[in-house]
Amino acid sequence: MKDVDRKAAERALRGKVGACPSCRARRWRVLEMVALLPYRDEGITLGAPAVPIVLVACAKCAAVRQFSAVQLGLVEPVKEEGP
Numbered sequence: 875m876k877d878v879d880r881k882a883a884e885r886a887l888r889g890k891v892g893a894c895p896s897c898r899a900r901r902w903r904v905l906e907m908v909a910l911l912p913y914r915d916e917g918i919t920l921g922a923p924a925v926p927i928v929l930v931a932c933a934k935c936a937a938v939r940q941f942s943a944v945q946l947g948l949v950e951p952v953k954e955e956g957p
């Protein structure tokens with residue numbers, strides 16, 4: 875993840891991460907932005923629109939949480955084309 879993207883993610887996550895559910899620490903660091911492939915009736919289709927996710931790790935116990943990059947305003951939502 876580029877520094878500029880990490881800084882934008884840190885700004886967008888401010889006030890949203892809260893205490894770690896595992897150890898109650900409040901120190902987090904942005905790890906990476908990844909994409910999840912949605913599962914549909916026909917299974918997973920490579921090339922299908924993916925779900926961009928920001929991974930955030932607890933600085934104390936390394937627990938990882940996921941946040942929607944679209945809802946954070948970091949990535950434009952992908953419009954799915956109709957049939």
Ligand SMILES: [Zn+2]
Pocket residue numbers: 894895896897898899932933934935936937
């Ligand atoms: Zn923790």
